[in-house]
Amino acid sequence: MSLKRLLCAAILCLCFGGTVSFAQNATPNPAPAAAPITAPTPEPAAEPPVAPAAEASAPPAPPPASVAPAAPPAKAAASRPAATPMSGPVRNVVLVHGAFVDGSSWNGVVAKLQQKGYRVSSVQNPLTSLADDVAATRRVLARQQGRTILVGHSWGGVVITEAGANAPNVAGLVYVAAVAPDLHESTMDLMKRAAPMPAGQGIVKDASDFLWLDRSKYHADFAADVPENLTRVLSAAQVPIAAKAFGETVSQVAWKEKPSWYVVTTKDRAVSPEVERFMAERMGAKIVPIASSHLAPVSHAGAIADVIDRAARELSRQQ
Template sequence: MSPKKRLVCAAVLCLCFASRGAFAQTYTPAPAPEPATSAAPGVVPMPGPAAESSAPAVRDRMPGQAPAAEASAAAAPAPASGAPSTPSAPPAKAAAAPPATAPMTGPVRNVVLVHGAFVDGSSWNGVVAKLQQKGYRVSSVQNPLTSLADDVAATRRVLARQQGPTILVGHSWGGVVITEAGANAPNVAGLVYVAAVAPDLHESTTDLLKRAAPMPAGAGITKDASGFLWLDRSKYHADFAADVPENVTRVLSAAQVPIAATAFGETVSQVAWKEKPSWYVLTTKDRAVSPDVERFMAERMGAKVVPIASSHLAPVSHAGAIADVIDRAARELSRQQ
């Protein structure tokens, strides 16, 4: 090849290498978009770029599993030296647990009544009428009496319908129900027990009744083939409601609701009277629950005791007096709000 041709070839090669180097310096591929971080349910992302705050939440993640963006970042190889690095997502901060619901404030104008065994919600009818005359919004629970859990559920359904502070009242077996149902209930301002069983934690009705000699009403209780207890109609008046007119007790005994025998052996897992102000109507002529046991329960819970010379069925025989106790309790609770 002549010297002239070699000179031309050398010049062409120099121009090619110079152009390639310039291209390499001026063209740099754009980095891949940064993967959006996402927050798992119950986790609040830390403040970050707008793109992160608008990312949808990850809803299908097992406890302890890292969010998808973090998992893929951990699995990806480290970037080569000199390559643009993607900033790591800020650590997620666990959301604080919601605060416990604070007790409601304001005047107590709601009353929920819970009946006991061998009666139904109509046993409160006289008390309901008296309280309504005083301007209260009154609800009477219809307990199925099939188990403690069933009766508590029935009571809680009624409590959930109350707008504002409520006073919860239980008669006889109903005392066990309000002891369980009233615990951790923010709208229950106080409790009233009427000749009622008021167990402590893991204590049953049978445990408490054994603290005294058997009462006369117990002899008239029989269990049927289905495991439910009934009170003998012929003994209903004398042993359960001696101060109620006999024509009324005949109707009550005919409409009595039996209670599952197993219920009396069930224990409570929560105790409302340990966290709520309580009143106790002690029936001094009771032949179903010993007045001595009633006094023991009332004093143990620190309740304000109101003795009444009544049979066990005080809501029927002394409806006005029971309504007055509930009214006084509600007024006192309202002053404390």
């Protein structure tokens, strides 16, 4: 080989050797670049999200401690409004009838009160039980917007005694020749406080255990001061009452928490005037005596409307 060729070969070797050494020196540099890729792997070990995930499965025990206390207040808040009285004038009147009549027995009173500007509602009691009559009355009360005066005649007094308790929109009560029992007291309990009344002897029970008032005695013993032609209509349309109702007792007493008025019918032959006065005095009611038969809402509609009007005005002034 010539000298010239040897020099060329030597030069080529040097060039390739330099390239290889350069490549070997360059490979370490990628290693640092790879390091950032492998560096994140240790992070999952200390990854914060893992801890919360573990806590999320543990809550069943801790959270109740913080949530449980909040539940009772919610229930309490829901029950409070029911006991909170409303404010404003009394412009609503709800009338509750007694046995052996229906809501139409209040027609004369309704007309008089409407003339005075009141919004009047007359409940139609099914007279099938105390609970049913109370439910019917509460449905009507629930429709009243604003303060209301609740009025009961005869058996209707038992109904308003129960239905008017804890009713926030009931501002006061008016009893008209009505039965006003105390806690766990029934109509029969109160009637036993006096000798049997004439109307009681005209009450008959049918095969379904409902009580009716003998039509032939309706005028004389129930509505003596009502024109006979009208009592014939009333007796024909009378609604019988379940016999068990007179033995049912009240579990709440509205007159213990609401101002009350009581119309004592001094010529009553169905409920003893003496028992009426006893009930009125026991409840601390404002007593208004009227020389009327038991069916005062029919025979003395104007006078009964005036009592209700005076009661509503007085309650409105007390605001």
